[in-house]
Amino acid sequence: MTDDELIWRISGGSGDGIASTSQNFAKALMRSGLNVFTHRHYPSRIRGGHTYTEVRASADPVRSRGDGYNFLLALGDSFARNPQEEAVYGNEEIKPLSENLDELREGGVIVYDEGLLDTAEIPNFDERVEENDWHVYPLDLRGLARDMGREVMRNTAGVGATCALTGMDLEHVEDLMRDAMPEKILDPNLEILETAYDQVREEYDVDAPDVSVPTGEHEETQLLMSGSDAIAYGAIDEGCRFIAGYPMTPWTEVFTIMTQNLPELGGISEQVEDEIAAAALAVGASHAGVKAMSGSSGGGFALMSEPLGLAEMTETPLVLVEAMRAGPSTGMPTKPEQSDLEHVLYTSQGDSQRVVLAPGTVEEAYEQSRLAFRLAYEYQIPTILLYDQKLGGELLNVPKSHFDREPNPTLGKTLSEDALADEPHSADGKFHRFQHDVDDGVSPRSIPGQKGGRFLATGNEHDPTGHIAESPDNRVAQIDRRGQKLDAIRADLDTVDTGSYAGPEDAQYGILTFGSQQGTVEEAVGRLNDAGISVKSYGVSDMLPFPTEQVEAFVESVDEVLVVEMTASGQFRGLVQKNLGRYGEKLSSLLKYNGNPFEPAEIVDGFEAAIIEGDGDASGHQTTFVPAAGD
């Protein structure tokens, strides 16, 4: 926890525009020169229900949601259900305020809409305020918005009040409103913003803010991006011009971004009847010579198992993205978890082959989305990009220059008609699409419509022309050849190095993690080292083929390793042990599966309890410690 940061939480009802207001506010902070990071918490509900977004801003890089927060803007919930006696959901109208008090730091600020929220409904509110030294500002935001525009514009009034109370200039907020709002609503919004700002400044002494906005400066143009944005742009820059999908939270974001952008690029998006069709369409488009993708979340991805296997067997390049959410079954649709790891690694029958990459940051999401396409097309193998609701939905600033790269539309080992003529064919002219002995196990392919390229793609085992064949010699040759690809891909990935390392190289202890927890772990590692504990971390992205050598070297170099992941069963730790084949006595787990991602303090405390104190009892946190084997 640092003092030179603002963690602003805006809370209200689902459907009240919390997400767009917070996004604009984050962008304004970014434009003012700060580094920003947003964290969304929302229910799986159509209208109403407690929702909030946090915007963390600091002059230093921010890579996680941080611990707790220090500024609350509590708006009303327009769609709150009327409480009836003993209703399980209780009094929803007060939740934007009552549900958010536990995580507010000492000395924090509360701005609430007194037009909609009454603190008398919160038990011991005044005592808690006093105890925690909170600064409370009741403002009639709804009334102000109603008088000058419409009630829904109370979000704007809240932002104006925030700026006044934190010493933030209105300039960037106003610029953003001019960019984003249609003229009809722009003027009343600007008026509301300024009036709220002025009123607060008149009414309260704001010269020494309780919590102030830090100042910072960017050396180059920054973009506010989510993991979903980055994955979509990576796909576009790698020449993907076909996507098929079916809506499912949280994968819908990537699908939507692609769908909205593809027409401009002369590409095609198809929303289809189910996820079986979605994956099968991507296979069909890829087979016909277009770079194609599909994707889903847990349950939808389960339906893709069979087309996934078909792509593996027919060696059709295919990229699938899997946006994890809390399972099993429908689970918690809007909450993050990493528990689809094993599902994605092992689903589909037989000795199937695939690549699985799990990016850890927005920057990596872009790079590994591109990498997924490159590997899929160069090696003719399905590649799955595994991420989660956290990485997909959180926004942070990334330098624009990160995306200033050349496009790569190449199809990989695909033959032109000229080149096809020199390749082996059967006497009847059938092209040997699946040759036994080829470099890296990759046999070059043809595309339907090419002269001299006809072959059969089939999910059955097949001979070099694709003809169904069950002879033992052919079977062994084909399965061995397809298996060879993973060795070649591992060697290729070793030159890319997708891993992320933090902390001193000669550290005594280690933390292993994968995917979206990387940023939070790295922040925790910084704090642990500041506190005199020598620890380093390794965020692993290659789930399959696994970087066994690198992970082994990391584990070997330290006394003990804590594996941090958002699963209940320690799936990533299991994967590490499976690949390393030993070190069970060195690896313990810190797990979280309550629907919320780790905060850095939970990892700091969890690490101290697990490794330093040894009992794993990190009281006050909803994390779970699983000791190493033999402990």
Place this chain on the structure above:
Amino acid sequence: MSTFSAIGEEREIDRDEYTPSVEPQPTWCPGCGDFSVLKALKQALPEVGRSPEETLLCTGIGCSGKLNSYLDTYGFHTIHGRSLPVARAAKLANPDLEVIAAGGDGDGYGIGGNHFIHTARENHDMTYIVFNNEIFGLTKGQTSPTSPKGHKSKTQPHGSAKEPLKPLSLSLNAGASYVARTAAVNPNQAKEIIIEAIEHDGFAHVDFLTQCPTWNKDARQYVPYIDVQESEEYDFDPTDKVEAAEMMRETEEALHEGKVLTGRYYVDEDRPSYGQEKRAIGEMPEEPLAERYWDDEYEWERSHDQFLDKHA
């Protein structure tokens, strides 16, 4: 050479070109109706001028799926029930290809029923041939979605309690713009219908009655058949949806009363295909997308230039 020079090439095509050398003789049972589908395709394709290398045949799983082994074109033998989504994406990726999908009644009306409904609804420009033998053949004789009520099999020992699915009516209601039924025992009509289906600009569904002499011995051999266009007993307008629906209803009821009616049931030449609809709203390029990857002149767009400023 251009990228896809097999497409649109002007030349005489010999029907032997479609016979593979590896397995020229199909392994279907003697007397199987599937032979007739193969024969009709081998006759129809040269006649419509579509060569093996500009044709993509996508099949499902079952006896019918073996069609890919016996008709030598570009082929995609997919998985059970999924020939249609693979086929329609290939058509969107490269509309210049002749795309034909085929499968059995279990494949198309059972496990792949959802895809059938939606592909018909969307009116993709392709031909879909369903080998309808009212039985699961490859798995040795289980009751299928089109088996008549009361049909006894190892999996329905007391006779099926289910009414059979009505494929023609389903197809019409789902949105297919060409619906026909033919029978293996009627090769001339079969060839003509397959030619019409391939030439039709939209989703052309052919329910092809293919007798199974091994596993469906009680079923008729679909003789004698009646061509509803030729018979004087029937008079309806296949371009009229209401009349088509009524004729389909009569045909589907008559089948299990020993009367095999075949012919063209619905033909809508005016409805735009899905590709045309997509292009009209600007969601599909005019030039085949598959060509672009071979165009050295094409300047590939970058997200950096096109989309990123709105994030600043």
